[in-house]
Amino acid sequence: MKRFGKFWWDFIVGDDWRVAVGIVIAFGLTALLATTSIPAWWVLPLAAASVLWLSLRRVAR
C-alpha cells in the first residue's frame, strides 16, 4: 500500500512538491479572478514560470 502511494506521489507530484502546491494556489487565484472583471489569463503562465524558477534555484545554489 505504501509503495502504491509512493508510485502515485512520484507519478503526479515528482521531485518537488512545492511546484504542485504553487500550481494549485495559482488555479485557485485564477478561478477567483474569473468571478471578477479583472483579466485572469496571465496568472497561470506567470505562476508556472515563477514556481519553475524557484524550484530550479533551490537546486542551483
Add this chain to the structure above:
Amino acid sequence: MGLTRGWRSTLVGAGAATLALAAIVGALGPALTVIPIGTLRLVVGGLLLVFGLQWLRKAILRASGWRAVRDEDAVFARERAEAADAPRVERAGLDWYAFTISFKGVLLEGLEVAFIVLTFGSTQGSIPLAALGAGAAVVLVVLTGIVVREPLGRVPENTLAFAVGVMLTTFGIFWGTEGAGVDWPGGDAALFGVLAFVLVTSLAFVTALRRRKLAFA
C-alpha cells in the same frame, strides 16, 4: 530484457501489459467523455501542468549542467548486468523475472502515454484522432529503431524531454486557464502565444543557470 533473459517471457510480459492497458483505456475512455468539458479541462490542465513542469525542471537542470545527462549506454550496461545476475524462478512456464519486469515497464510507461492520449483526445473532443497520433508515433519510433539500430545511445534524450516538457506545460496552462472559467484573448490562437512564452522562458532559464554554473566553477 529480451537480449539478456530470452524473448519468450519478455514478450509474454509485454503482451499481458498491453492487454491490461487496453482494458484500462477501454474503461476510462468512455468515462472521460461524460465529464463536463470545463471540469475535464481544469483537472487535465492541472495534471499536465504539474507533469510538464517536472519534465522541464529535469531537462533544464541537465541542459545547464546542474544535473548529469543520463548516459544511456551506461544505464543499459548496468541494467543488463542486473538482469543477468537475477536468479531464475519458473512460474507458469515463464521466467518470472523477465515477465514481471517487462510487464511493469510496459504498463507503467504505457499508463503515462495512455493518460496523455486520453486527456488530449477528450479535451479536444476526439479520442480516435489522438489515438491515431499516438499510433503514428509508435510506428515512427519502431521504424527509427530499426533504421538506427543503436537508438538509446544516439537519441538526444534531453532535447526530447525538454520538448515534451514545453508541450505538456503549454497545454496545461492553456486548458487549465479555460477550465478555471477564463477565456484567452484571441481564443485558440493564444495557444501559440503560450507555447512561445513557455519556450522562451525555459531557454532563458537554461542560459541563466549555465551562467550561474560557470560562475560557481
